[in-house]
Amino acid sequence: MRMFHGMVLSRFAMEIATGCVTALAGAIISYGATEFGTGWDDAGPQPGYFPFYIGLLIVLASLGVVAQAFTQHRRTGQVFLTGEQAGRIVAFAGPMVAFVALCVLLGLYVAMTVYLFAVMTIQGRFKIPLAALVSIGTAIAFYVVMEVWFQVPLLKGPVEAMLGIY
Amino acid sequence: MENFSNLMTGFSVALTTYHIAIMGAGVLLGILVGVLPGLGAPNGVSLLLPLTFTMDPISAIILLTSMYWGALFGGSTTSILFNIPGEPSSVATTFDGYPLARKGQATHALTLAFLSAGIGALFGVLVITGLSSWVAKFALKFSSPEYFAVYFLTFASFVGMGSASPFKTVVSMMLGFGFATVGMDTISGSLRLTYEIPDLIKGISFLIAVIGLFGIGELLLTMEEGLRFDGIRARVSPREVLKTIATLPRHWVTLLRSCLIGCWMGITPGGPTAASFMSYGLAKRFSRRGKEFGKGEPAGIVAPEAADHSAGTSAMLPMLALGIPGSATAAVMMGGLMIWGLTPGPMLFIERPDFVWGLIASMYIGNVVAVVLVLATVPLFASILRIPFSIIGPVIVVVCFIGAYTVNSGTFDLWLVLAFGLVGYVFKKLDYPIAPLVLAMVLGDKAEDAFRQSMIMARGSLAVFWSNGLVGTIMTIGVLLLLWPLLAAGISRVSGGFGRTPSIRLN
């Protein structure tokens, strides 16, 4: 992952960014709460009362975080993420996101086989027969335990349908 | 003494070869469901339920409860080894269990967890045996204001002192409350914060958040540091187990306190989750090594485990005596009781003493059987850590997502886990505390319901929280605990300020 080489994400920038995102989340919560009445009537707080103030508190505390970032993390040279670290994260998280997308399309069993096989051969540099054995074996083991023993159906896709399983 | 003779009759029912065999089978199945992703005690028990329709009720309940004990122990295993708590009540175990395992002391961590859990469970059964009639009446005193007071006390004991920025603690905890609000509101029946997205109607499951925050978040952190599990050599030897047993007496204060908290919360019934969090919080606060908590402190494993299990066992009493299920698993068992033709409630003790006392006796034996069996599996599970990371890493990912899928059988939750994973990673790197978020998600909606029910009962008057001795006492203890750091600072100033200076940060 050479593309991140030399790049550095500073802690200060990340503190500000996170503060902004949580403030936005707080605003969305407060906004969602206004639909239900945010006051206090004779039967106590209305449905929107707690969410509204929860959202408001998040916004205020997030602003506090941002302010604190200026006093504590500005120009300190603290690093949130180096290029090298980012590369490692992407190398791990990329296949994971692809795995989730594959789950939604093809079901959990096929996706886990493909994912385990790909990670073992490409990143783990295992030999193909061993990787195939482990990945297919894991899928079958999960199938037997979940579907056959405990009758908990997991997400299945077109491949299982073609094979006539469930 | 009447209880004692009843118990002896109970033992004569429970101590048959057939029942011991059932216990062993139940415990082993339970450990399996506890360790497997997405299968918890409630699943396990409901899957076994159809099998028990043809059994005698005593054998059936022994099978189901043994499975429950096994699943509780199994759940602690994944908390410690992979940072993925199988049940809400084992979240607090991850705080110190996982770091200790990462230090290469997985065997030590697991053994400690199982032993304290076993002691907690036995303590719980002892309390049930001795106090059954008195305790059943006590639980009836609890109404919404008392429940709110208990949840308030849990928050107060857990969130008082921490090293994180107070702003970050507030953000984290309030986000937890916000997530807990999503979905149907019990009190008004309206759908809150769903923004017309059908997938949000059911709310955001606490388990999804935990799998993302702890499981995926931790993996991202591990990867980024370039650390790999295969660098850790988990020492696996039976001698390690024995050594850990020898260290146990050192924790007797923590054990006793945790067991008492657990029983109190199990009976009242605040539940095992509140118990484990409260116990962890108090252990941290009153320990001389408070700063070591979260970095693999043994007492940080002992406290939540002992409280969790003593609450879990003593919660069986309200279920049997009053028909209040303290947990999802207890609810399923109650369903079983009805299918077998028994009615949970005060009359059960009078009409079917053989059943009730047979069950109580089986809880003694079952927990001993469970501890022995689960200790035998320690080397097996600890050796999992020896598998190369490029295999076990992706397998943990798969395990996390299988677990997430089984919560609601929906694909939306898979994306949610990814999102929570990112939040967990960023929050940990920026020193946002994650525990308050989780605690708020678990107890937030319950606390809100109890508060609003109290307000409806009292027509909007806050005085209801000091309206009788019971609720007033719990609330006052809560307020004192919240103010504890300030009080402690005052005391140490008065006494000349020797010893450790407590941090005065209120967050």
Next chain:
Amino acid sequence: MNSKMSIAAAVCAVIFGATAAQAEWKPTKPVEFVVTSGAGGGTDTFARTIQSIIAKNNLMEAPVVVVNKGGGSGAEGYVYGAGNAGNPYKLIFGTNNQYLLPYVAKLGYKPADMVPVASMALDEFLIWVNAEAPYKDIKDFVDAAKKPEGLKMGGSQSKDTDQTLVSIVQNATGAKFTYIPFKSGGEAAVQLAGAHIDANVNNPNENFGQWKAGMVRPLCVFSANRMAAGAKVAGDMSWSDIPTCKEGGLNVENYQMPRTVWLPAGVPDDAVKFFVDVLTKAQQTPEWKSYIERTSQTDRFLTGDEMRSFVKADEEKAVQVFKKEGWAVQ
């Protein structure tokens, strides 16, 4: 999802040959029982009882898988059903919330997204008070509730069957109740036993244990006729000794909750017929009779048009209340 499933069904049909398609519809893979309540709830026991009856009596070759989807008062399960249109492998178990929930909350499904299979029993509602309470009968109780401070009435959930009944009683008598919603009928039962509330309107099964132990007692049942006789429950009282509310002078004759089973809309008619057959057989077994007896429900089995007209009448009655109370969102 739907297109995937129908492809799957089509593929199955091809694999298993055209002969199967000619014959009556029959499940060839596990059937999912979708329970619109959490584990341990009334609907859960209902679905699992059916599951155990089917297994014991071999009423169906395909295995049964029970899935709990109780989020949002059961809306989660119905949304799931609506999302599986045309899939005959999802049998949805519920109550009258299937057609009433969409009136009081904006949800992601319409009642018409599911077709009725059967209504298998009617659960009764009673007014219960604490055993120590001074009210001898329903008249005493209503009089007490007419005082300015009113009485505290607990129930399960908000704007659901319990609260609807409380507001019907309120309108019929002019009494004043403060309604306190709890998570379940079981919680409302314990709160009544502890005398934290003045009354609840629980189903028989939810208060059975406490009544037996003499902690609570029933005042009257909201039914046209008294309940079926059975063994003595508390003292010399059995279920049939409880007067109907009408007898006691409370002008609310009938209020019952059906235990319903649905299939997603768009499934083949043969599939509906198949499950109607299975459920008809199930409700004739002794196991079903003992379930009915144990939970003190009324044994009334409705399918097809009978069920449709029951649903329509029940819906109209409830919607009147929703409109009056201002709960309706549509």
